[in-house]
Amino acid sequence: MTTSKAVSDPKIEAINRFFSAYAANDVRAMSAVLAPHIEWTIPGHHPLSGTKHGLDEVVSFFDQLGKVGFQAEPVFLGSNGEYVVDIHRGWTTEGVGLVDTMWALVWRFDSDGQVDQVVNLSGDQHQMDNYIWANFPLAPLPGRLAR
Numbered sequence: 282m283t284t285s286k287a288v289s290d291p292k293i294e295a296i297n298r299f300f301s302a303y304a305a306n307d308v309r310a311m312s313a314v315l316a317p318h319i320e321w322t323i324p325g326h327h328p329l330s331g332t333k334h335g336l337d338e339v340v341s342f343f344d345q346l347g348k349v350g351f352q353a354e355p356v357f358l359g360s361n362g363e364y365v366v367d368i369h370r371g372w373t374t375e376g377v378g379l380v381d382t383m384w385a386l387v388w389r390f391d392s393d394g395q396v397d398q399v400v401n402l403s404g405d406q407h408q409m410d411n412y413i414w415a416n417f418p419l420a421p422l423p424g425r426l427a428r
Contacts, residue, residue, distance in 0.1 A: 292390055296365050304352070306347055315396050316396060316397040320334055329346075353371045382405040385404075
């Protein structure tokens with residue numbers, strides 16, 4: 282009788298490392314999974330939405346989420362070619378109102394085995410939009426205007 286051992290997928294292992302680092306608020310370990318030229322798209326109509334370009338912007342985004350105790354728990358990971366899809370529960374532990382919803386993320390890996398693009402999809406975008414507006418007010422004018 283022969284038994285087969287499941288072959289591990291290095292892309293899924295990388296995403297699991299990312300979530301472990303995220304849970305520990307270990308920005309250095311999170312960054313190790315991401316390519317320096319990462320593009321991370323956050324959906325919605327709120328001050329934190331939009332595409333983040335490069336590690337500095339992505340790390341800054343996660344720093345903001347850390348201020349409201351945002352947590353993530355993977356439910357499903359699947360891979361195909363250069364992509365991983367994750368479904369996870371995401372929730373907040375602090376702030377005005379709370380978020381508790383499902384998220385789907387599409388992670389794309391580059392030829393070096395690092396994540397170079399992530400697209401977030403929210404299970405309840407209205408809830409997230411309202412939460413971010415309530416907890417991350419814009420700076421007053423003219424300070425918030427780009428120069």
